[in-house]
Every structure is written in C-alpha cells, then in structure tokens.
Amino acid sequence: MFELRLLCPEERVEPVSDALDALDALSVSVEDADAQTDAERALFGEPGLPPPKEGWSRSRVLALFATEAAASEAGDILAAQDFFQGCEIQGIAQVPDQDWVRLTQSQFAPVPITPEFWIVPTWHEPPAQARQLIRLDPGLAFGTGTHPTTRMCLRWIANNPPAGKRVLDYGCGSGILAIGAARFGAAEIDAVDIDPAAVQATVANAQANGVQLRAGLPAEAAGHYELVLANILAMPLKVLAPLLCAHVAPGGALVLAGILERQADELKEAYAPFAALEVSDSEDGWVLMTARL
Numbered sequence: 001m002f003e004l005r006l007l008c009p010e011e012r013v014e015p016v017s018d019a020l021d022a023l024d025a026l027s028v029s030v031e032d033a034d035a036q037t038d039a040e041r042a043l044f045g046e047p048g049l050p051p052p053k054e055g056w057s058r059s060r061v062l063a064l065f066a067t068e069a070a071a072s073e074a075g076d077i078l079a080a081q082d083f084f085q086g087c088e089i090q091g092i093a094q095v096p097d098q099d100w101v102r103l104t105q106s107q108f109a110p111v112p113i114t115p116e117f118w119i120v121p122t123w124h125e126p127p128a129q130a131r132q133l134i135r136l137d138p139g140l141a142f143g144t145g146t147h148p149t150t151r152m153c154l155r156w157i158a159n160n161p162p163a164g165k166r167v168l169d170y171g172c173g174s175g176i177l178a179i180g181a182a183r184f185g186a187a188e189i190d191a192v193d194i195d196p197a198a199v200q201a202t203v204a205n206a207q208a209n210g211v212q213l214r215a216g217l218p219a220e221a222a223g224h225y226e227l228v229l230a231n232i233l234a235m236p237l238k239v240l241a242p243l244l245c246a247h248v249a250p251g252g253a254l255v256l257a258g259i260l261e262r263q264a265d266e267l268k269e270a271y272a273p274f275a276a277l278e279v280s281d282s283e284d285g286w287v288l289m290t291a292r293l
C-alpha cells in the first residue's frame, strides 16, 4: 500500500478528507502535525462537552491507496483544487505489509491473578501452573485483566471464594468479574451495565467460558446478593452508594474498585451512612475498598 502525506491548516482538513474519500482512498487519518514538539496544543473539553476546537492548527492528513499511481493521481487532482490552498503535499511513502491480527494478539499475554488463577487469551496456551482459567480476548467492553482495578477484584474473589453465593457484578464490562465469581463457585450471578455493548460482551464471554449468568441493564439487578462487586469510578460509585449497599444481603460483602488512592477518604465518607469501607488492596495508585454489611 502507499500513503499520500499532506499537511493542512485546520480549516482545510474536512474538505481535503472528504475529497480523498471521493478519490477512493482506502482510509484517511488525521494527526496533529505538531505532536511531540513545543508547538503541540492539547485539544480537550470538559466531560460531556465538545472540545473547544474541531482540529489542530496544522494537521497531517494521511491517505492510503492500493497503488503508487493512485496515490500520485489523487495528489495531482487535489493540488488543482481551490480548497487545497494553504495545503502541502509532503510525499508518498510505501507502507510495509503488517500482520495486524498477530501484532494485536502479541500485545495480550496471559495475566496471572494468583499463581494458579490466570486470564488467558484464546490464542495462547494456558500456562502449566494455571489451575483456574478465564478465557478472554480484548473486545468492545472494558475488562481483560490487564488493568489493576480488575486484577484486584479478581484477587479478592480468589482469596474469598463466593462458593454457593448469589453475586452481583455492577458495571460488568466484559463480564470478567462475574465469570471469575463463577470460577470460584458462585451459585447465581447477575451482571449489569449501562452499556448495551458490555451486556452483549458479557453474554458472549460467559458462554465462551461455559458460565451461566443473567446479564442486563442495571434495572435487572434485583434483591439481595451475598457479594456485590462494582469496578466503576469514584464519582459514579459515590452516587451509587445507597443503591449498591441496598443490594448487599445482611452479612454480605461489598467490593469496590476504580478508586484512586487519594479518593479513598471521599469514598469512605460517601458510604459511611451505609457501610464502613476499608482499603483492602492497592496496586499502581489504585485501591480496592471493601465492607461487610
């Protein structure tokens, strides 16, 4: 493949990208031409609001073509357009073939939770010492075992097996915690998430692991559970305090993650009317907070 490389001022990026699409580019990508230099200016908005600008002041536009002739012809046609004023053709480069599937897969190795409990992608052989396994590939939903918050929850499950218990995984993502609870004997598992893609991923991953659970939107959580797991983030966990605690059966356990060390006191305070949260694990600046009700 061949990449046509262009430099465009902010206001030209959209018409140039549209024209490249119309010229049958296989893909068009836009990068900050000033990235990693003193001129780099980050673009970001407040959560939920659009960024203050739509693009960088100088963008590098990269368009992929199947042949060098097609890339060169597209460059010639663009250069003749009014809207190309201020833009520059920086050249055509050959893009070497890559096995992207293999490259992506090589970035996900088996993850140990305890010496015997491992998360293993389907393209890897399980390590010899693995006695308990979750088979999981990266997908649309969060939770592959590579994040410390997920690992701490799974470690807690392995050290406090919920054998025979009713378990709620609130904010299930890929369903990894629910599947982990099943591996350690949970009798009945509900896994809920606000994101329908996470619900779908949980159903698929549970099936692939031979695990029976009920997955759905948060309203599907019903009644009391002897273990409630929620790996979300500090802010939603604070808002959810009364709801999550109301789902914990008397004598049951609440396990919360997604909390930075410096947020532990805020969380303690938010949960104080319902439960006495304590930090019970920490990794890479994240803490696991748990309580018995």
Ligand SMILES: C[S@@+](CC[C@H](N)C(=O)[O-])C[C@H]1O[C@@H](n2cnc3c(N)ncnc32)[C@H](O)[C@@H]1O
Binding pocket: 141, 142, 143, 144, 145, 149, 150, 153, 170, 171, 172, 173, 174, 175, 176, 177, 192, 193, 194, 195, 198, 218, 231, 232, 236, 258
């Ligand atoms: C950090 S991921 C955790 C995924 C998985 N449980 C794990 O431990 O790796 C958080 C998940 O919570 C979901 N989530 C965020 N806010 C939520 C809310 N208010 N109610 C239910 N789920 C929520 C997100 O959609 C996301 O899938």
